[in-house]
Amino acid sequence: MSAPLGVILAGGQATRMGGGDKGRLMLGGRSLLDHVIARFDPQVLGLALNANGDAARFADLGVPVIADSIDGFAGPLAGVLAGLDWAATRGADTIVTAAADTPFFPCDLVPRLRMAAEGMAHPLALAATPDPKRGMARHPTFGLWPVALRDDLRAALTGGVRKVVQWTDQHNGQVAEFPDEAAFFNVNTPDDLIRAEAML
Structure with a gap:
């Protein structure tokens, strides 16, 4: 399996933050x-950056901006x-996704996801951390995804x-366990941004 391409998921509407591009919020300068x-x-x-609307607003980042092909804000999938x-247009076998609001x-996200999916016909894995209530909490925006299943996903x-x-359970999606729950802390609200400043 060749090294994957990375896709930053920023297609959400950031409603709890008052709208706009959450990824543009400042943290530690x-x-x-x-x-x-x-x-x-x-x-x-x-x-690449997955975002909807005018791609030109991200021109300063120097990465391709790709929009959802499914209408109506259909979520991370x-x-x-x-x-x-x-x-697929780049000839890659896999991608890894990460959320734009999880700094x-x-x-070692990518190597551990790849290790979790080793030996699978279709390498598919989600990151997960310990959860006192559920035992293990999966983080659905952090995953390894095979290009071969894109038509199935569509x-x-x-x-x-x-x-x-x-969808991942239907395809025997694996879990890559990470010990630090705080590693996947995401900024959803103004209070979260204050917490992130303290964590930084």
Whole structure:
């Protein structure tokens, strides 16, 4: 399996933050997106940003911007599909996704996802951390996804599937366990941004 391409998921509407591009919020003098790119870029062969609307607003980042092909803000799976379609044009076998509002995710995200999916016909894995109530909490925006399943995903989305784990479970999706729950802390509200400043 060749090294994957990376796709940053920023297609949400950021309603709890009052709308706009959440990835542009500043944390420690840099945007959330800058933090994400700095962690992600060394782990992948190339990066793209999944975002909807005018792509020109991200021109300063120097990465391709890919929009959802499924209408109506269909959630993270629509961003995954956009990433898989982009990767197919680049001749890649897999992508790894990361959320645009999660500035502390692990610097070994990609190798650990790949290790979890080793030996599978279709390498598919989600990051997960310990959860006192559920035992293990999966993080559906952090995953390894095979380009070979993109048409299956397109059909699922067209058929109304929106929950990431509903689709990954159908394809024997694996779990890559990470010990630090705080690594996947995401900034959803103004209070979260204050917490992130303290964590930084």
